[in-house]
Amino acid sequence: MSFGFAPRKIGKADLQLTERDLNDAAEARQGWKPNTWTLDQAARVLLLMSLPAEDDAAYFATVEKLFQTAEIREQICLYQALQLLPHQELFDDRLSEGIRTNIKTVFESIAHHNPLPMELMTEHAWNQMILKALFIGAALDPIEGIDQRVNPELARMLIDFAHERRAATRPIPVELWRVAAPFADEIALEDMKALYASGEQLEQSAIALALVATASDEADVILKTNPEIAKRAESGEITWHAIAEAAY
Structure with a gap:
């Protein structure tokens, strides 16, 4: 009562x-x-x-x-x-x-x-x-453990989801790359490369931040195609909190 x-x-x-x-x-x-x-x-x-x-x-x-x-x-x-x-x-x-x-x-x-x-x-x-x-349309950034609990199966599902949406010219939630990038395969890297080159600024920022965190040779190659955004991601000027605030 x-x-x-x-x-x-x-x-x-x-x-x-x-x-x-x-x-x-x-x-x-x-x-x-x-x-x-x-x-x-x-x-x-x-x-x-x-x-x-x-x-x-x-x-x-x-x-x-x-x-x-x-x-x-x-x-x-x-x-x-x-x-x-x-x-x-x-x-x-x-x-x-x-x-x-x-x-x-x-x-x-x-x-x-x-x-x-x-x-x-x-x-x-x-x-x-x-x-x-x-x-x-719920933000990922406020989820406790969002980075600690990334796993290959989740990344696979998100990579497939993103690829299907890109093929259908539908928008991809920008925070998705935070969770998918640590296990990015060839398909994911191709999608990220294309969006990093021609996507909207928020999308480019999210992909840059995700690629910086992976610290892989393939990621470095993509980042060099837009060094200005890459520099902002590496310096901490771009954050996932700010991306989530702008996205939602």
Whole structure:
């Protein structure tokens, strides 16, 4: 009952957090970034954290019941709260189920600024989350572990996806190259070379940044075809955060 009434009691205003508050949050829980949280969300998380947790099965059942009856705003709160709750390992299936949602804000509550997907998801579930993010237009940069969990299978799927879209003259999400480039094959390098030569500036910047990170001979050859953008990528002037901000 208290969980549902939180917005009425204390409102939905954004939390006014200082830089010190955010640093304290990061120290308390690696990857925790409550800068987008609201008052009612913080209150609900506090209620969840105050539940008796000695019996892991009972605790899981209580939280799972809340998920099953939650409206959208409550779902967002619950998914963002999981990173702070006890018995987090019990919620791996809940995360995998959650990323199937077609509601972008709910998806982003799982994928963005949340260390649990990086820590708990299987490679298959992780790859599905990255693909879903690209399909629904959710940024990759706020995903914790986006670079640490790159893998050949994910890169293969993204390379195929990018090649098909280029062949159909359809736009390719610029952040895709961040994840695909570490395992770029001949097809991917040809696509990147063509887009680096004739694509829009944001696309060229993303490809340059991705190629710089690969540090391969093939990447160096492509980068030399546009040395000005390559220099900006190498110097750190171009960042994935800035690319994501411009793309979305």
